[in-house]
Amino acid sequence: MQHSQTRRLLALLLALMTLIGPVSVRAAGETDGSDETGGLVTKSEDLIFISYQDYLIKYLDVPDESYVEEALAEARGTKTFSFSAADSVVADATTAKVEATEHNGRKCLSIGEEGSVTWKFDVPETGFYSLTFDYCSDSPRTNSVEKIFYINDKVPFQETRYVALNKLWEFNYPEGYVPGNGLEGREGAFAKDAGGNEIRPRCVANTLTWLTHVMHDKDGYIQGPFEYYLKEGENTITLDSVGDSCYIDEFTFGPIDGTIDYEEYCSHHEGAKEPENAEPIYINGETPSATSDFTIYPVADHSSAISEPQDATLTVYNTIGGDKWLTNGQWVRYTFNVEEEGLYTINPRFKQSINEGIFASRTLRIDGEIPFAEAETIRFPYDGDWQIAPLSNDAGEAFRFYFEPGEHTIELEACLGDTGIILQQAMYIKESLQDDYNNFTRLTGTDPDPNRSYGFMRIMPDTVADLSIQSQNLKIIMSDINQTSGIKSENTSTLEEMIELLRKMGADETKIATNMTAFQSQVSSFGEWIAGMAKQPLEIDYILIQRESDELPRADANFFQSLIYEIKKFFASFFADYDSISTDDDDGERGYTGDLTVWTTSGREQAQITNTIIKNGFTNETGILVNLKLVAAGTLIPAILAGTAPDVTIDAMTPLEYAIRGAALPLNDFDTFEEVKTRFPESAFTQLSLYDQVFAIPVSMGVPVMFYRSDILADLGLTVPETWDDLMSMVPVFEHNKMQIGVLFDFPTFIFQNGARWWKDDGMRIAFDETATLDAFETLCNYFTNNSLPVQFNGMNRMKMGEMPIFIGPYTTYNTIVVSAPEISGLWSFAECPGVKRIDEETGKEYVDHTVAATSSGIIMPRTARDRELAWDFIDWYTSKDPQVDFCNEMVALLGPSAKQAVANMEAFDSLPWTASERQVLKNAFYNSKEIEVYPGDYIVARYYSFAFNAAYNEQKDPSDSLLEYVSLINAELSRKRREFNLMVAEEWDAVKEFTGLDCYYDSTGEQKSWLNYAKENGIEDYKEWMDDNGISAENYTEWARLFKNGETEQSYKDWVASN
Amino acid sequence: MSNKVKADVDRRKMSKLAWTWYEMKRNWVGYVFVLPFLIIFLLFSIIPVIATLYLSLTQYNLIQAPKFIGFSNYIQLFLNDDLFMTGLKNTMIFAVATGPGSFILSFIVAWFINQLQPKRRALMTLIFYAPSISGNAYTIFAYIFDKDSKGFLNSWLLKLGLIDSPRLWFSDVRYIMPLCIAISLWMSLGTAFLSFIAGLQGIDQAQYEAGAVDGITNRWQELWYITLPNMKDHLMFGAVMSITGAFGYGDVVTTLAGNPPQEYVGYTLMHHFGEYASNRWEYGYASAIALVIFLLCFGSNILVNKLLKKVGQ
DSSP: OHHHHHHHHHHHHHHHHHHHHHHHHHHHHOSSOOOTTHHHHHHTGGGOOOOHHHHHHHHHTOSSGGGHHHHHHHHBOOOOEEEETTTSBOGGGOOSOEEEEEETTEEEEEEOSSEEEEEEEEESSOEEEEEEEEEEEOOOOSSOEEEEEEETTBOOSGGGSEEEEOOEEEEOOSTTOOOOBTGGGGTTSSEEOTTSOEEOOOEEEESSSOEEEEOBOTTSSSOSBOOEEEOSEEEEEEEEEOSOOEEEEEEEEEOOOOOOOHHHHHHHTTTOOOOSOOOOEEEETTOOSEESOTTOOEEOOOSOTTSSSOOSSSOOOOEEEETTSOSTTOEEEEEEEEOSOEEEEEEEEEEEOSSTTOOEEEEEEETTBOOSGGGGSEEEOOEEEEEEOOOBOTTOOBOOEEEOSEEEEEEEEEEOTTHHHHHHHHHHHHHHHHHHHHHHHHHHOSSOOTTSOOOHHHHOHHHHHHHHHHHHHHHHHHHHHHHHSOOOGGGGHHHHHHHHHHHHHHHOTHHHHHTHHHHHHHHHHHHHHHHHHTOOOEEEEEEEEEOTTSOOOOSSOOHHHHHHHHHHHHHHHHHOOOSBOSSOOOOSSSOOOEEEEEEEOSOHHHHHHHHHHHIIIIIHHHOEEEEEEEOOTTOHHHHHHHTOOOSEEEEESOHHHHHHTTOBOOOTTSTTHHHHHTTSOGGGGGGGEETTEEOEEEEEEEOEEEEEEHHHHHHTTOOOOOBHHHHHHHHHHHHHTTOOEEOOOOHHHHHHHTTOOSEEGGGTEEOTTSHHHHHHHHHHHHHHHTSOOOSSOOHHHHHHHTSOSEEEEETTHHHHHHHHOGGGTTSEEEEOOOBEEEEOTTTOOEEEEOOEEOEEEEEEOBTTOSSHHHHHHHHHHHTSHHHHHHHHHHHHHHHOGGGOOOBOOHHHHHTSSOOHHHHHHHHHHHHTEEOOOOOTTTHHHHHHHHHHHHHHHHHOOOHHHHHHHHHHHHHHHHHHHHHHTTOOOHHHHHHHHHHHOOSBSOOSSSOSOBHHHHHHHTTOSOHHHHHHHHTOOHHHHHHHHHHHHTTSOOOOHHHHHHHO | OTTOSOTTOOGGGSOHHHHHHHHHHHTHHHHHHHHHHHHHHIIIIIHHHHHHHHHTTEEOOSSSOOEEOTTHHHHHHHHSOHHHHHHHHHHHHHHHHHHHHHHHHHHHHHHHHHTSOHHHHHHHHHHHHHHHHTSSGGGHHHHHTOSSTTSHHHHHHHHTTSOSSOOOGGGSHHHHHHHHHHHHHHHTOSHHHHHHHHHHHTSOHHHHHHHHHTTOOSHHHHIIIIIHHHTHHHHHHHHHHHHHHHHTOOHHHHHHHOSSOGGGTTOOHHHHHHIIIIISOOHHHHHHHHHHHHHHHHHHHHHHHHHHTTTTO
């Protein structure tokens, strides 16, 4: 409950944020300062988020932003003071798990991943201070440490609310390798596979090094550290954890010291000369000593013949970055050695071909410090080709850096540079327009009638006026961009269209309704434009540190070099072996104790990741060579027939299809099976086992969850629904606001929640003729027919547009939303699927049953496995925590956040980068899930219930009637299919059951008398033979049942059979 | 050609077989030229057909060895499989609608286009031929007839007020058949159409002049007595293509209406075949179905051949 309360609060906060956005821009753009949201703001003062600019204006007490700089210089606090994190905790205001401890030689406070911590401290003098603290991550998990920051229980301003603390990532280079200078310094950095292709080293979080965090704008719009206004006396700060856990040692408040400019820097080193040695220092881009993000990794560039090193056939990692190194704050660090003191230029060979016509910016740090103000934003211009140029100022004059002999580091950090401020303004405009749009649609719906007069001017004059205002603001932004940042006009066409549209709509209210769709899509593409402008992609091949007077090498290959390279590439494509993934064959010398063949049908890169993980893990621990092969899907069936199938197949789609045909081996008799089983939610095995035999160990598992727009729900005064009734009662409210909700036609979930069942007689019959099942079906159908929910919908898109504030989808949709809808980040969340209210029989308490239907798939051992124990060991290892975590993290690193895997191992799941609350929701969903059993012939079921639903929807048939129509068809197919596998069919079972008095065909609980046990005990191998021997048959059972029902005989079936 | 038979052999004294063998030996170079194709044809067409014939008499799931069961598959197929009958019925409907339908359509369009000037003719040919070159062009209809209220057609109809809730086009039994037939006709101006155009252009203009002299009074007579008889081979080719196409029809339905389509409307023999081969892993039964499709194609081609012989008579 506490979760949902905080969530509600959060939703409210976020909703307010969007309201406050326009205020600040309007305050900047308008002089009279009257604004429609003023009333709202004063009402909930505690929740106000003002912008940093307004914060400074407010506490400096100046009329507008042009006075800020001057006033701030005077109002800065002069003293620096710090306090220890471990000693100043206010215990009664702290809910997080904290512990004073020592980490890597420093006294510090360890902070758990949930809850908040408050510190108390004394300020010696009223004034503005910046805040710095040192932290250290304490877990190797891939999510960053995220906090919400408060001063005196209030978020001081919007931009500082979210604090993201990067972890320090290092590459796990092969043993003994230390990044060195020159191409020879690269030797040994990459392990190689069988074909000689280099293998990417894995990224490991460094949990020992202390890092310094200066509070600043994490989005990069505002340059420099934040300064907070603190009054003399006692104050508190609070950090509310939302991400991972960490250590913090000491907080330091102090005045910011201005950086010197380049002129001053030069004057400091006036006496220094250029070094005498002409040999440049060569830094390999692909072997950094550390990065800020595990997603920044070496890239194999094949676009240039002279990327160093380069190979026409093999994968050779020669560069770093590209489209993975583009978010503000992401940095890459290199270490190098300077032998001779002097002034050097820094010359990267780089490529910036992603953001067309725009430059990318980087902040340069030398030995952790920005050497001079100009180094804060260094521009890397756009070009389709590779470039090489010294780091220089905007006018193109190269900077000369002074290095003393010894080891140094340089760090390049992505930053927004000069576009930051402009983009922030754009952001405010976008929020304001989004708000206008929402205001309009509240009146008109998303699809307004162009011929109707809505009277916008009368009902919402301010909103209409805002269109013109924002159109003006956009014009200012556009000219700013063209002037200050040299961005070419082709990148501002989105803005031009937007300005024109806003002008039109603002000037003539009759144009509003007709242009609503255009407006909406313009706002959305404006959002994309902002996101695009904020990207700072850069790829680096190498960096030369040399004398200014020395000549630079060519930036890109000449015609002949390229020609030869391309010809080589073409011919090599005939000979390259693209399938072998594993590194080496068992040549008997390496001392392998055995070997296994493992197949995977995934992509090549996934397979390489899997291979690396197997090499480092399984092969390393057991000395068993694993031959990983990438095969086409569908190869397994013929391979099993031909006897050439592998020992283990990692991703078999339908394990039971193999199992009933004897192609997959049962796994429950292996020694460690029981231990392996505990790693997964029990339900994950349902679809992988048949009659008590488990044929696959789960690898991935999916459950549906409910996604919702917290801002819209808060706006409409709704809470996140707990039950289906709650959800359905919201439909009218949404409909009134021209919104819809999206519900999957998920019949299995409804079966479980209604306490109904799917199968009868252990898979011999379908239970669709039972009242509970029919009720469930009817309820579900009625949602679509009576409540007119859409049958098909693109939830992610519609949620982004705000038309579908709630939809249910597989939890992996999370990935899609994160990646495709960054403009609503923070405004949506997910919760467990709605459930039904139930009374707990033992305690008598009411609870909500959130059971959902899950699906799972797994890893199987084909019957061709040579050494079964060994194959089992591999399965045991592969489904354990570490390899699964590694695989998931590597996938995210490789393909971005959209590749979060639906891992079934719950321990592994704990280590994935979900926030604590997200993890809780998902775990609940996992443990509340059930799966529909898979029985022979089950493919026929989904088809018929969807026929029944479509008939109900299209032809208004009665759902129950149309479902009942199919029961006999389904049962007939089940029997037909069972006969193929020599399994007892329903009609025979009726007779056998009556004859033997058994309870069920098979029994997983072991409490009932089941046929399978009976057969085992009595040594019955062929049930048909046994039936014949005893004179039992489906036909004579029918005959007996007829006689018995007519009351002509009281004889039991057994006696009756005996007497005939 | 004329003095092929040498004096040292007397054909009248040889059996037919021996004569053929003798001829083969004499013309061995020709056979060597045919050999590469023959091997491939044998390996990939003849042998699989024979294998299918055998497999259709077995119970086979690709994993366990085939089990010979005689004609049970066929008995099951013809006497006890309602879906097969549905499939057969739909296949026949599609075959009649799209086979002759597309054949006639191809011809009429080709005939019309042929009346145009060469440059315009080339352009029109391209326009009509385009849908069938671009392979899966029909997938566009999946977007047009999207079930979502944001689907092209639904959103327009909703906007115009013609419907008040989105239609589930390809999940609605009322629309599946008509839509699929219309789409297949649209797709069908393929190879047959091209060969018709070629055929029309190959006709000697002098024949028309001669026809006019001989008393042909209208275009229909011209078509029937001159154009069509001149194009018999092209017509034959076109017919074979259309009919085999019509019996193999199924991809369009699968792509647009799913497999199986709602209540098996539009369910064809190809679906039935796929159902048993991939869903149920019953390859023996699937082979029986494949063989039936093969025989249907074969039979209808013979029928067409006979019909075409009547052209111009």
